[in-house]
Each structure stands twice: as C-alpha cells, then as structure tokens.
Amino acid sequence: MTEREAITGGCQCGAVRYRIKGPLFGGHICHCRMCQKAFGNFFAALVGVKKTDIAWPKGEPAVFRSSAITSRGYCVSCGTPLTFAYDHTPHMSVSIGSLDHPELAKVENQFGMEGTVPAFATLHDLPGTRTEDDVSPEDMKKLRSLQHPDHD
Numbered sequence: 001m002t003e004r005e006a007i008t009g010g011c012q013c014g015a016v017r018y019r020i021k022g023p024l025f026g027g028h029i030c031h032c033r034m035c036q037k038a039f040g041n042f043f044a045a046l047v048g049v050k051k052t053d054i055a056w057p058k059g060e061p062a063v064f065r066s067s068a069i070t071s072r073g074y075c076v077s078c079g080t081p082l083t084f085a086y087d088h089t090p091h092m093s094v095s096i097g098s099l100d101h102p103e104l105a106k107v108e109n110q111f112g113m114e115g116t117v118p119a120f121a122t123l124h125d126l127p128g129t130r131t132e133d134d135v136s137p138e139d140m141k142k143l144r145s146l147q148h149p150d151h152d
Contacts, residue, residue: 014148
C-alpha cells in the first residue's frame with residue numbers, strides 16, 4: 001500500500017495517531033467482561049492488523065496489562081481505547097471506532113458471548129432519533145466537535 005492508501009486512525013483528542021499499511025481482518029465484537037470494562041460499553045468492537053503493519057506517527061498509546069497474556073493500548077490524555085493484543089500472536093486488534101473510516105472494518109464474528117448483556121438482544125428494536133432531533137437549533141450551533149478530525 002502507498003502512503004495515500006494507508007488506513008489511519010487515532011484517539012479522540014489527536015494526541016495518538018496510527019497508520020496501518022496492511023489489510024484489516026477478523027472484525028468482531030467481544031462481549032467478555034474485560035472488554036466491557038475496557039470500553040465502558042456493552043462490548044468492544046475490534047478489527048485485526050499485523051503488529052508489524054501498524055506505525056505510530058504521532059504519540060504512542062499507554063498500555064494497560066489487562067491479564068497475564070494481554071495488553072490494551074489507550075490514549076493517556078483522553079482515554080480512548082485503541083488496541084488489544086495477546087502477547088504471543090503476530091497480530092493485534094485496533095478499536096473500530098478509532099479508525100478514521102470505521103466503515104472499512106467488516107464485522108464478522110462475536111466473542112465472549114458469556115458476557116452478553118441482555119439488552120443487547122433488543123437494541124435493534126429500540127426507537128431512535130438523529131442528534132438534531134433532540135438538540136435545539138441554538139445548541140446545535142454550539143455543538144461543534146472539539147475532537148481531532150478523521151484524518152491526519
């Protein structure tokens with residue numbers, strides 16, 4: 001892949017940015033309790049990359065050892081979960097939400113089903129609204145994102 005074709009991503013504040021030169025693979029969500037706590041959510045959405053295919057052109061993630069054989073990378077400034085890796089494998093996972101183009105990740109599987117929160121089974125049945133439906137026009141004008149843009 002050329003520089004232009006590289007897959008990029010990073011944290012919410014922009015302190016940590018990554019560039020992936022190879023393909024994404026094995027997109028999944030994990031319902032295990034460790035992933036729930038790491039992401040502060042019902043599950044973690046992750047996609048695989050070779051460890052040798054990821055570079056950190058801006059900053060590097062802090063690392064939390066979540067078990068004796070795994071580590072999780074995150075931004076120390078804003079807390080964005082960025083990576084998950086087993087020590088003994090040649091690949092790792094990046095959080096799909098941290099990709100500049102999360103639509104590039106194809107979710108193919110679910111893991112840790114023993115931790116599935118009961119509400120997960122009915123989320124697709126819940127009513128939904130768009131942001132502008134719930135926020136006044138005055139507040140929409142103020143709702144300017146302070147996040148790093150989805151590009152370098």
